[in-house]
Amino acid sequence: MQTKRTIFPNRVLPYLLLTPQMLITLIFFIWPAGQAVKSSFEREDPFGFKTQFIWFQNYTKLFADPSYLNSVGRTAVFAVSVTVISMSVSLLLAIAVNRLLRTGRIYTTLLVWPYAVAPVVAGILWWFMFNPSIGILPYLLSFAGIDWNHRVNAGNAMTLIVLASSWKQISYNFLFFVAGLQSVPQSLSEAAAIDGAGPFKRFWTIIFPLLSPTTFFLMIVNINYAMFDTFGTIDATTSGGPAQSTNILVYKVYSDGFLGLNIGSSSAQSVLLMGIVIVLTVIQFRWVERRVQY
Amino acid sequence: MATIDLVDVRKTYPGGAEVIHGLDLAIADGELLVLVGPSGCGKSTLLRMIAGLETVTGGTIAIGERPVNKVEPADRDIAMVFQNYALYPHMSVRGNLEYGLKNRNTPRDVIDARVAEAAEMLEITPFLDRKPRQLSGGQRQRVAMGRALVRQPKAFLFDEPLSNLDAKLRGQMRIEIKRLQRALKTTSVYVTHDQMEAMTLADRLVVMNSGRIEQVGTPIELYERPATVFVAGFIGSPPMNFIELGAFPSDVQSSLSRQATGADLVGVRPETIVFESPDSDAIRLECQIELIEPVGAESHVHVRWNEQRLVVECRGHPGFSEGQTQAFYLNPSALHFFDQASGQASRAAS
Numbered sequence: 001m002q003t004k005r006t007i008f009p010n011r012v013l014p015y016l017l018l019t020p021q022m023l024i025t026l027i028f029f030i031w032p033a034g035q036a037v038k039s040s041f042e043r044e045d046p047f048g049f050k051t052q053f054i055w056f057q058n059y060t061k062l063f064a065d066p067s068y069l070n071s072v073g074r075t076a077v078f079a080v081s082v083t084v085i086s087m088s089v090s091l092l093l094a095i096a097v098n099r100l101l102r103t104g105r106i107y108t109t110l111l112v113w114p115y116a117v118a119p120v121v122a123g124i125l126w127w128f129m130f131n132p133s134i135g136i137l138p139y140l141l142s143f144a145g146i147d148w149n150h151r152v153n154a155g156n157a158m159t160l161i162v163l164a165s166s167w168k169q170i171s172y173n174f175l176f177f178v179a180g181l182q183s184v185p186q187s188l189s190e191a192a193a194i195d196g197a198g199p200f201k202r203f204w205t206i207i208f209p210l211l212s213p214t215t216f217f218l219m220i221v222n223i224n225y226a227m228f229d230t231f232g233t234i235d236a237t238t239s240g241g242p243a244q245s246t247n248i249l250v251y252k253v254y255s256d257g258f259l260g261l262n263i264g265s266s267s268a269q270s271v272l273l274m275g276i277v278i279v280l281t282v283i284q285f286r287w288v289e290r291r292v293q294y
Numbered sequence: 295m296a297t298i299d300l301v302d303v304r305k306t307y308p309g310g311a312e313v314i315h316g317l318d319l320a321i322a323d324g325e326l327l328v329l330v331g332p333s334g335c336g337k338s339t340l341l342r343m344i345a346g347l348e349t350v351t352g353g354t355i356a357i358g359e360r361p362v363n364k365v366e367p368a369d370r371d372i373a374m375v376f377q378n379y380a381l382y383p384h385m386s387v388r389g390n391l392e393y394g395l396k397n398r399n400t401p402r403d404v405i406d407a408r409v410a411e412a413a414e415m416l417e418i419t420p421f422l423d424r425k426p427r428q429l430s431g432g433q434r435q436r437v438a439m440g441r442a443l444v445r446q447p448k449a450f451l452f453d454e455p456l457s458n459l460d461a462k463l464r465g466q467m468r469i470e471i472k473r474l475q476r477a478l479k480t481t482s483v484y485v486t487h488d489q490m491e492a493m494t495l496a497d498r499l500v501v502m503n504s505g506r507i508e509q510v511g512t513p514i515e516l517y518e519r520p521a522t523v524f525v526a527g528f529i530g531s532p533p534m535n536f537i538e539l540g541a542f543p544s545d546v547q548s549s550l551s552r553q554a555t556g557a558d559l560v561g562v563r564p565e566t567i568v569f570e571s572p573d574s575d576a577i578r579l580e581c582q583i584e585l586i587e588p589v590g591a592e593s594h595v596h597v598r599w600n601e602q603r604l605v606v607e608c609r610g611h612p613g614f615s616e617g618q619t620q621a622f623y624l625n626p627s628a629l630h631f632f633d634q635a636s637g638q639a640s641r642a643a644s
Contacts, residue, residue: 185378185380187376187377187378188380188382190347190367190374190376190380191374191380191382192382192393193346193347193366193367193368194345194346194347194367194368194372194373194374194394195368195393195394195441195445196368196394196397196398197368197393197397198368201397206382209384210383210384
């Protein structure tokens with residue numbers, strides 16, 4: 001990227017201008033992260049009276065803990081489902097909108113709205129709709145012979161949080177896919193049409209490969225989203241239940257640390273999550289640098 | 295190999311704007327027909343209608359005597375070369391060439407043979423495994439042509455294929471396209487806004503203006519006998535000079551009126567104006583030289599005669615200086631006569 005170099009006449013000024021951002025980063029990111037790393041090596045009693053340094057015991061315990069391994073599995077199912085559903089639905093919507101000439105803008109505006117809804121509000125919204133006692137959807141589902149109750153049925157609960165989380169992310173993906181589709185020249189589709197490719201073949205052999213930079217970028221962003229930004233949605237709908245069935249890693253950090261008061265284990269879990277974020281970010285950055293290559 | 299026949303073809307956009315107004319055209323088998331006209335005249339739209347990329351809202355288009363109005367582009371057995379080449383950027387050159395054949399389930403050995411043949415013909419064999427972005431503009435242009443060739447279609451459609459190339463390359467590719475078309479004898483429709491390209495390529499030329507055909511004919515016919523003021527002004531470079539009949543002295547007016555009755559506009563090709571008196575019946579114009587453009591073998595002299603600006607094309611460098619007064623002569627038998635109201639030519643008696 002090309003950036004303009006600014007020369008400051010005063011040597012102190014640039015540092016002064018950087019200070020607010022540096023302070024925010026240090027106070028709200030680096031320091032808590034350091035604290036997490038530190039407490040992940042410690043055992044603390046629930047009331048904070050006694051702290052003991054125990055090396056990697058928190059970590060070794062985690063990997064031996066079936067409930068943690070269960071949570072890893074749940075997270076994988078959840079993240080993959082959310083990514084696949086939100087990306088494929090938004091791609092379909094983007095293709096549909098891309099075919100429209102005049103009304104496209106209206107649909108785009110409408111489809112972007114869910115992105116402005118806070119995760120907790122989105123969670124409550126879906127919780128209402130799927131509420132086994134007062135919700136409209138369980139009532140409708142009962143006609144199809146489906147007995148919906150996400151409070152007792154693990155599958156129902158997972159479906160609910162996947163739906164709620166995907167719905168919220170569709171807007172974001174949709175915007176990127178629309179932009180991606182618009183950057184594919186119309187003449188390529190036309191050339192392919194003359195070359196004897198039907199609409200489906202055109203999409204899969206020409207348009208989809210040319211969208212791959214967008215798709216890959218969104219895949220990383222969506223995995224990140226599903227693993228970390230869905231806390232509010234889960235807290236408002238299932239709170240990790242029933243029986244740990246929707247207790248994904250980021251929610252477990254919260255429930256073990258703040259509800260279970262096991263600060264050491266919770267810290268170790270958040271350090272592991274931090275590692276995952278770092279890996280995903282590195283992949284994304286590496287790849288963004290050479291995204292022009294098809 | 296096929297003829298292409300357009301009968302009363304019309305195009306109306308959903309908003310109600312008609313851009314092609316009932317157009318008839320018969321393209322002979324093996325002919326290279328060039329559609330030429332200013333931008334927005336409907337020539338590209340017409341080509342895209344033949345290709346099937348635009349719907350036909352009236353009349354019929356037939357390729358090889360088969361009406362194709364409702365036939366998908368893929369099933370019309372045509373190939374098109376786009377202005378921006380429209381190469382598939384994620385495929386190699388070979389992939390680009392093979393794509394159309396693979397979609398039609400052509401056997402592998404046929405594909406390989408055709409790709410090899412086309413690559414040989416266009417001299418792109420060394421680049422077969424490169425991606426389009428690794429090629430120069432001229433090479434991409436050749437690949438775009440190759441993609442059309444391998445299909446061995448009934449007709450080639452060219453949509454301003456050379457306008458993204460620099461002048462020198464454009465000249466080379468123009469000759470190459472003509473040579474290929476002569477060798478393959480495939481019916482071709484070529485769209486361009488460049489009258490020079492149109493003149494040099496065409497077996498027959500169609501001049502279009504605002505959705506209508508102005509004139510159809512060989513390049514020389516159009517040059518020598520333009521049917522309308524528009525064609526006269528569009529074909530030829532520098533363009534034809536137009537002088538209102540009333541601007542001439544009355545004795546000249548009356549002698550010219552005898553040549554073409556009813557005409558009120560006179561057209562003069564810049565290259566027919568001379569500065570040495572040829573014979574007695576030449577029309578003498580006392581002009582002031584405003585500007586001289588030397589273009590190598592000839593010079594374009596911009597002059598003013600009364601209130602009229604004219605361009606004169608002289609061989610070599612006549613040694614005029616800007617600002618001087620000079621007599622020029624029009625040969626009455628080389629003049630074109632038009633009726634301003636209808637825009638139509640009035641045939642000269644000669």
